Amino acid sequence: xxxxxxxxxxxxxxxxxxxxxxxxxxxxxxxxxxxxxxxxxxxxxxxxxxxxxxxxxxxxxxxxxxxxxxxxxxxxxxxxxxxxxxxxxxxxxxxxxxxxxxxxxxxxxxxxxxxxxxxxxxxxxxxxxxxxxxxxxxxxxxxxxxxxxxxxxxxxxxxxxxxxxxxxxxxx
Amino acid sequence: xxxxxxxxxxxxxxxxxxxxxxxxxxxxxxxxxxxxxxxxxxxxxxxxxxxxxxxxxxxxxxxxxxxxxxxxxxxxxxxxxxxxxxxxxxxxxxxxxxxxxxxxxxxxxxxxxxxxxxxxxxxxxxxxxxxxxxxxxxxxxxxxxxxxxxxxxxxxxxxxxxxxxxxxxxxxxxxxxxxxxxxxxxxxxxxxxxxxxxxxxxxxxxxxxxxxxxxxxxxxxxxxxxxxxxxxxxxxxxxxxxxxxxxxxxxxxxxxxxxxxxxxxxxxxxx
Numbered sequence: 001x002x003x004x005x006x007x008x009x010x011x012x013x014x015x016x017x018x019x020x021x022x023x024x025x026x027x028x029x030x031x032x033x034x035x036x037x038x039x040x041x042x043x044x045x046x047x048x049x050x051x052x053x054x055x056x057x058x059x060x061x062x063x064x065x066x067x068x069x070x071x072x073x074x075x076x077x078x079x080x081x082x083x084x085x086x087x088x089x090x091x092x093x094x095x096x097x098x099x100x101x102x103x104x105x106x107x108x109x110x111x112x113x114x115x116x117x118x119x120x121x122x123x124x125x126x127x128x129x130x131x132x133x134x135x136x137x138x139x140x141x142x143x144x145x146x147x148x149x150x151x152x153x154x155x156x157x158x159x160x161x162x163x164x165x166x167x168x169x170x171x172x
Numbered sequence: 173x174x175x176x177x178x179x180x181x182x183x184x185x186x187x188x189x190x191x192x193x194x195x196x197x198x199x200x201x202x203x204x205x206x207x208x209x210x211x212x213x214x215x216x217x218x219x220x221x222x223x224x225x226x227x228x229x230x231x232x233x234x235x236x237x238x239x240x241x242x243x244x245x246x247x248x249x250x251x252x253x254x255x256x257x258x259x260x261x262x263x264x265x266x267x268x269x270x271x272x273x274x275x276x277x278x279x280x281x282x283x284x285x286x287x288x289x290x291x292x293x294x295x296x297x298x299x300x301x302x303x304x305x306x307x308x309x310x311x312x313x314x315x316x317x318x319x320x321x322x323x324x325x326x327x328x329x330x331x332x333x334x335x336x337x338x339x340x341x342x343x344x345x346x347x348x349x350x351x352x353x354x355x356x357x358x359x360x361x362x363x364x365x366x367x368x369x370x371x372x373x374x375x376x377x378x379x380x381x382x383x384x385x386x387x388x389x390x391x392x393x394x395x396x397x398x399x400x401x402x403x404x405x406x407x408x409x410x411x412x413x414x415x416x417x418x419x420x421x422x423x424x425x426x427x428x429x430x431x432x433x434x435x436x437x438x439x440x441x442x443x
Contacts, residue, residue: 001188006177006221027180027223030214049173050211054277063251063280069210070281073180074203074225118277139362140275 004073012072016041017085025072031065032056034072035082043083043113047142054141057114058082064121083113086120095165096120099158100151107145115141119155129159175213179222186311189226189338194313196222198335203227205249207274207282208290232340237262240346243309246339250279250287262346265304265370268354269296275362285339288324291331291388294365296356298325299383302391303352303370306344310337318343325388350374353437356384357429359420366421367429371437378438380406385413385426396442406434 004010009024016039023038030049035041035058047055049068056067059081086094093101096119106112115138122137123129134155138148183189193200199221203209212218226232232247235256242262244253250273253259253266260267273279273287273296287297288308301308301321308319310333324332333339350373356365365384372379374393381391392409394402410430415423 001184002182004180004182006179026177028175028177028213030174033174049214051207051278054275057277063249064277065281066207066277068214069206069278071180071203071206071210071223073182074206074227076182122276136361137276139360140277 014075015079029072031070031072032067054114057117095161096158099154103150103154105150105154111143173214176219181224190313192224193336204286205282207278243341243343244284245341246285250282265352269300272296272356291329294384299389302389303381304344309341311340312336328387351441353440355433369433371441373441385415406431
């Protein structure tokens with residue numbers, strides 16, 4: 001049994017986008033705040049802080065996770081993926097991010113990090129999604145700019161791009 | 173919105189959980205998937221002194237089918253059960269109702285038993301438990317006991333669980349071959365239900381259960397009714413639920429939904 005005292009600062013260690021990170025947190029610290037304030041990974045945004053808006057969605061051990069409904073202490077020893085891990089390098093966008101850019105699937109960008117994580121998680125497991133599946137997935141995110149239509153278009157385009165990239169690789 | 177301070181306990185055995193609950197009583201809350209509890213903590217609607225995380229206990233992360241009864245451990249997430257290959261065969265009502273719990277992004281973490289512990293009157297899992305006549309398995313240092321669904325929910329977000337008890341598992345009687353149906357009306361998919369209904373065929377007729385209207389999900393058992401007899405039964409039940417007006421819907425609209433959805437679902441099941 002591990003017991004972390006309420007007002008103490010306790011080390012939390014996990015892998016963030018494949019790299020080990022460590023910082024101290026009180027037991028009550030949310031993963032969203034831990035990422036932003038302790039690690040400095042501010043790509044994950046914080047909206048409603050009660051699990052409704054989806055802006056803070058990340059992936060923990062392969063599970064889509066609201067980081068505002070998760071304590072930093074809960075993910076000790078886990079693998080955490082955030083939007084910072086999507087681009088292949090600092091000067092290049094990933095396939096999904098490129099599709100978002102082409103289709104104007106973001107305006108203010110506040111909701112985008114969470115939506116990208118949900119779509120990345122989904123498209124990796126469901127390479128040929130139906131539009132209805134994408135709509136169902138997006139029901140877990142609020143976007144007040146786009147009206148969702150360009151996001152759906154970008155997601156379907158990215159799915160097609162993922163598929164053709166895989167085909168090219170298998171031909172080679 | 174940040175939680176008030178609490179001690180965090182990462183339990184590594186069931187004994188540690190039960191010991192913790194025994195020592196801390198009402199000051200402790202069990203943390204499983206956290207999809208309801210964490211929101212309550214963030215809004216400070218709950219201010220426990222100790223949080224006992226049970227998700228590292230492998231023994232609670234089991235789905236078992238034995239003699240036609242499906243038992244789901246406290247660590248089983250909603251997404252895990254939805255992906256269980258035997259779900260449609262053994263518990264077709266849950267296969268229909270589970271996709272209505274929250275969203276993909278919350279079902280991935282939220283647990284079946286956590287939803288029962290939270291006991292929101294408009295939530296899908298309590299409704300399904302009432303409709304199927306399942307049992308909640310409670311365990312403390314003092315005793316183990318099983319509580320039938322109709323005795324478990326005692327009020328809005330209130331259950332029969334004592335402060336030192338853990339919901340160790342929930343069990344559902346397996347599907348007996350009759351039909352079942354589920355329908356929910358909400359402002360948007362994934363929102364809390366304005367009205368959610370389930371109908372299940374029974375040996376003598378049908379059981380019809382309604383969530384989102386009364387303080388707890390409620391069910392009625394009826395013989396094979398149709399025509400005016402069914403309308404009268406549904407109308408009587410709709411009024412017994414004591415619907416209230418709120419920001420989402422009027423009491424009258426809720427009664428209408430109970431009558432209309434009830435007629436549809438019961439027709440579907442008795443076909």
